[in-house]
Amino acid sequence: MAATAEIRRLRGPRASVAADVPQAVWDETETASAGVGVCTRVMLLTGAECRFTCSMCDLWRHTLPTPTARGSLPAQIRHGLALSAADGQPPRWVKLYNSSNFFDSRSVPEEDLPAIAELVAPFERVVVENHPRLLGDTVLRFRDACRGRLEVAMGLETAEPKALASLNKQMTLDDFRSGCERLRGEGIDTRAFVLLGVPGIPPSEAVGWCLESVAFAIACGVRHVSIVPLRAGNGWVDQLLADGSLALPTAGDLEAVAAGSFALPRPAGRVVTTDLWDFDRLAGSCGGCRALRRERIALMNRAQAVASLPALSCGCLS
Numbered sequence: 651m652a653a654t655a656e657i658r659r660l661r662g663p664r665a666s667v668a669a670d671v672p673q674a675v676w677d678e679t680e681t682a683s684a685g686v687g688v689c690t691r692v693m694l695l696t697g698a699e700c701r702f703t704c705s706m707c708d709l710w711r712h713t714l715p716t717p718t719a720r721g722s723l724p725a726q727i728r729h730g731l732a733l734s735a736a737d738g739q740p741p742r743w744v745k746l747y748n749s750s751n752f753f754d755s756r757s758v759p760e761e762d763l764p765a766i767a768e769l770v771a772p773f774e775r776v777v778v779e780n781h782p783r784l785l786g787d788t789v790l791r792f793r794d795a796c797r798g799r800l801e802v803a804m805g806l807e808t809a810e811p812k813a814l815a816s817l818n819k820q821m822t823l824d825d826f827r828s829g830c831e832r833l834r835g836e837g838i839d840t841r842a843f844v845l846l847g848v849p850g851i852p853p854s855e856a857v858g859w860c861l862e863s864v865a866f867a868i869a870c871g872v873r874h875v876s877i878v879p880l881r882a883g884n885g886w887v888d889q890l891l892a893d894g895s896l897a898l899p900t901a902g903d904l905e906a907v908a909a910g911s912f913a914l915p916r917p918a919g920r921v922v923t924t925d926l927w928d929f930d931r932l933a934g935s936c937g938g939c940r941a942l943r944r945e946r947i948a949l950m951n952r953a954q955a956v957a958s959l960p961a962l963s964c965g966c967l968s
């Protein structure tokens with residue numbers, strides 16, 4: 651199992667970040683259900699580093715080593731709200747992602763929650779990220795303060811119990827399941843991040859375990875499962891890549907989980923999407939096929955169904 655001190659020892663330098671403006675703000679179309687997209691304002695906020703130290707996580711690079719100052723996040727959100735809507739279409743949902751836990755007062759001062767809820771009052775859905783073991787009564791107070799529907803995104807990462815334990819996430823599958831149950835019982839939606847390419851799982855089993863993990867999240871009642879391919883660039887991951895015990899997912903692996911997830915039994919209203927942020931950096935595609943294959947996954951994300959691939963002449967998939 652990865653130990654906190656060793657994971658931290660292998661880290662590179664922290665990025666230089668400003669504490670008064672978000673790191674990034676943009677609008678994107680979120681899939682709400684098959685064929686239905688909702689314009690969503692995404693804000694990557696700057697605050698204190700997460701109290702956990704997962705071996706595969708690189709989010710700490712854009713956080714602060716000190717607690718988030720009171721007033722900083724409302725100021726950043728005001729900044730993020732000032733961005734003009736793309737195509738003049740006002741966003742209806744908002745994602746407040748702080749690379750940490752929204753319901754940890756070191757990362758989000760509790761005194762700021764009423765102001766944050768007031769700022770996001772125009773949005774129909776408010777998505778925040780949080781660890782399943784940090785679901786105290788603050789979540790309920792924020793739910794009550796929000797006018798829109800609250801959704802809590804949590805990293806499941808994997809349903810393979812030994813690999814999950816080895817990530818140093820300090821969470822069991824029971825913690826995740828009971829967190830989902832508690833939130834659902836309180837009228838709060840859930841979202842799960844599932845990792846493709848989990849340290850501790852042999853590369854040949856990565857696709858199969860990713861699909862098992864999507865199925866587990868769906869069984870826990872998660873509204874939206876987001877599949878994310880493992881990234882290089884974190885010291886612990888880079889060490890495993892160098893010694894050959896880990897391999898980054900390929901474009902073909904990502905396509906396989908995107909398509910395979912739609913073969914899983916899924917109650918109506920549940921959404922599964924595959925993250926395309928780093929698709930062009932994945933191995934296994936070329937200039938001749940990359941855009942077509944990326945668009946095929948984007949189409950599956952929108953339609954919530956398997957889409958076929960046009961004939962390719964490049965040989966990447968042969």
Ligand code: SF4
Nearest residue numbers: 700702703704707749
């Ligand atoms: S709980 Fe989430 S943010 Fe915190 S270290 Fe783990 S993956 Fe990163």
